[in-house]
Amino acid sequence: MRVRGLASPYLAWMSIFIILPLCAVVYYAFTDSVTGEFTLRNIVSIGNYWPILIKSIWLALVSSLICLILGYPVALAIARAKQSRQRFLILLVMLPMSMSFLLRTIAWVSLLEDTGIINNILGKFGISPLPLIRNNGAVVLGMVYNYLPYMILPVYTVLSHIDPSLIEAAKDLGCNRTQVFLKVILPLSVSGIISGVSMVFVPAVSTFYISKKLGGSGTTMIGDVIESQFKTAYNPNLGAAISLVLMVMVFICIGLMERFSGSEEREALM
Amino acid sequence: MAKELIRLEDCVVRFDDEVILDSVNLKINDGEFLTLLGPSGCGKTTTLRIIGGFLEPTSGNVYFDGVRINHIPSHKRKINTIFQRYALFPHLNVFDNIAFGLRVAKVKEDEIDERVAEMLKLVSLRGFEERKITALSGGQQQRVAIARALINKPKVLLLDEPLGALDMRLRKDMQNELKRIQKQLGITFIYVTHDQEEALAMSDTVVVMDKGVIQQIGTPQDVYNEPKNAFVADFIGESNILDGVMLSDKLVLMFGRKFKCVDKGFAANEPVDVVIRPEDVDIVPADSRHLCGTVTGVTFKGLHYDIIVDFYGFKWLIQTTDYHEVGSYIGIDIHPEEIHIMKKSAYSGMFGDYSSYSEEYDEINDPSIVYGEDPGEEEYYES
Ligand SMILES: Nc1ncnc2c1ncn2[C@@H]1O[C@H](COP(=O)(O)OP(=O)(O)OP(=O)(O)O)[C@@H](O)[C@H]1O
Ligand SMILES: [Mg+2]
Numbered sequence: 012m013r014v015r016g017l018a019s020p021y022l023a024w025m026s027i028f029i030i031l032p033l034c035a036v037v038y039y040a041f042t043d044s045v046t047g048e049f050t051l052r053n054i055v056s057i058g059n060y061w062p063i064l065i066k067s068i069w070l071a072l073v074s075s076l077i078c079l080i081l082g083y084p085v086a087l088a089i090a091r092a093k094q095s096r097q098r099f100l101i102l103l104v105m106l107p108m109s110m111s112f113l114l115r116t117i118a119w120v121s122l123l124e125d126t127g128i129i130n131n132i133l134g135k136f137g138i139s140p141l142p143l144i145r146n147n148g149a150v151v152l153g154m155v156y157n158y159l160p161y162m163i164l165p166v167y168t169v170l171s172h173i174d175p176s177l178i179e180a181a182k183d184l185g186c187n188r189t190q191v192f193l194k195v196i197l198p199l200s201v202s203g204i205i206s207g208v209s210m211v212f213v214p215a216v217s218t219f220y221i222s223k224k225l226g227g228s229g230t231t232m233i234g235d236v237i238e239s240q241f242k243t244a245y246n247p248n249l250g251a252a253i254s255l256v257l258m259v260m261v262f263i264c265i266g267l268m269e270r271f272s273g274s275e276e277r278e279a280l281m
Numbered sequence: 282m283a284k285e286l287i288r289l290e291d292c293v294v295r296f297d298d299e300v301i302l303d304s305v306n307l308k309i310n311d312g313e314f315l316t317l318l319g320p321s322g323c324g325k326t327t328t329l330r331i332i333g334g335f336l337e338p339t340s341g342n343v344y345f346d347g348v349r350i351n352h353i354p355s356h357k358r359k360i361n362t363i364f365q366r367y368a369l370f371p372h373l374n375v376f377d378n379i380a381f382g383l384r385v386a387k388v389k390e391d392e393i394d395e396r397v398a399e400m401l402k403l404v405s406l407r408g409f410e411e412r413k414i415t416a417l418s419g420g421q422q423q424r425v426a427i428a429r430a431l432i433n434k435p436k437v438l439l440l441d442e443p444l445g446a447l448d449m450r451l452r453k454d455m456q457n458e459l460k461r462i463q464k465q466l467g468i469t470f471i472y473v474t475h476d477q478e479e480a481l482a483m484s485d486t487v488v489v490m491d492k493g494v495i496q497q498i499g500t501p502q503d504v505y506n507e508p509k510n511a512f513v514a515d516f517i518g519e520s521n522i523l524d525g526v527m528l529s530d531k532l533v534l535m536f537g538r539k540f541k542c543v544d545k546g547f548a549a550n551e552p553v554d555v556v557i558r559p560e561d562v563d564i565v566p567a568d569s570r571h572l573c574g575t576v577t578g579v580t581f582k583g584l585h586y587d588i589i590v591d592f593y594g595f596k597w598l599i600q601t602t603d604y605h606e607v608g609s610y611i612g613i614d615i616h617p618e619e620i621h622i623m624k625k626s627a628y629s630g631m632f633g634d635y636s637s638y639s640e641e642y643d644e645i646n647d648p649s650i651v652y653g654e655d656p657g658e659e660e661y662y663e664s
Contacts, residue, residue: 176364177368179355179368180368180370181370182334182354182356183333183335183355183356183360184429184433185382185386186356186385190385194381199372
């Protein structure tokens, strides 16, 4: 009983700032923007945005994959460093997170612009400006840069909890370094990979600022559409409807990944 | 003559300036059952890790079949290990854990099936193939670990307290089973335990260690009957360790009395430690021709009584099949062969006095407790 009592502030917080807004989203999604009556029109008209939605998911997936490829070795290296060194390295990984997300994105703009720092330097060598910005690549770059720590941290946590004697046991049974990795370390870190991918994918799929700054007209993402419904198109009902659909899809994705990761890996962590 | 297989030469291990192993020299013959015996923290696991290839000694050499292997990684050594805390793979079930080594070695699946089944039978875990490791008891996990190592038919098997989690009965069964496997397959066993009974019962050679130093290497009979110092005498079995003075060859002075013994080669009047095993003392009626004392404690132990007898303030443990009441005055007789003389060592005076026996009783029976640190009450007989 006492435990429940202690949890009550949290429950109150949850209901005010999570449940209530969710209810609002659902309410708006199913009402007409002018009359306020129940309607399915918002949901139906999402059909117009399918290509953007698919593209957002695609870019978010690509970003997650790149984050995984870049982040896993980093996490592994940190987990293998000396105990005293590990905390410092993790601090380094988290350091960019302490800076504003907006600032970091704008910094990339000034690096990549046609008149930006990189093209300036290239110009000094007589190379004409490269199209570094306003394309899919730049958006993916921005997302990878911003969300990489969200991949490294969960993977590192799982890796650092693997019992070193398991690695010794694998070596004892004849595994070389590659085999140790493939047969023991990788399977035991699946849960970290799953949570890393979800933690990158979820914010990446709904991001709006990065694509606005680094993307071009063809790289509008679903987050931008939602934002514009609220800010410029004045159709919050449609915005709410898209948000709702996106949310449902994200939940389905996470649910599927959890399914595939199975319960074994989670037990393996104990 | 047995062929030497593994040799440790002046191996020293240091962690942050702390000496964990101090110039360990050890020869292990092919097909030998060698046991490292010593209290917790004495460096048994560390010694195994050197042999297994998980730890390079700070200095010194490791040889396998005459070849120096200091830098050979563990996966290239023909050695398998049963780890102290099993180290089973949690993402694999029982079958896949046991099959792990064979799969790495790319053995055919039908042969794997066959050999795993054989192993499961050996460790009495048939029907557990699909079980998750996390759903096994400690003893079952331990048996999976044994099977996982044995299935590879290694030349050398390192066993780090492989029976620690088993109950008495299963432990005895597995002791016999391991011993049988060792004989049958001719595998060299390097076995770690802090249970002296297990060490004596199973080994060809016992290596007694304390504080990173090898105290004695010998057959079970040697280390029991001819302990090198007070530590070994106390750690292996029960011992009364007394101060004595060697008067001449085969004559020792204790409690102001001369006792005949069979040891020689000491300097005249050299102070020595004298070991008398509790079961080697004969009780006789008290008279002036014998050392006499008062019984101060009796405990029934099933096969015999443990009695504590006070001789001039020094308390002995004596095992006898006859009951002697507390307070009775008895004499003792010791055959010369039952008196074992040891040179004085750093351990002299630290062990072998049963003054606080009753309080220590439970600890003595618990092999997991280190009582090396406790110097006990020192009571000397003034001669
Ligand atoms: N990685 C390490 N760093 C520092 N000290 C260590 C390390 N590994 C072991 N030691 C120390 O070395 C000593 C010997 O350890 P070891 O594990 O060999 O003991 P053991 O004889 O196997 O004991 P037990 O019976 O409890 O298993 C201990 O004092 C331990 O604290
Ligand atoms: Mg140990």
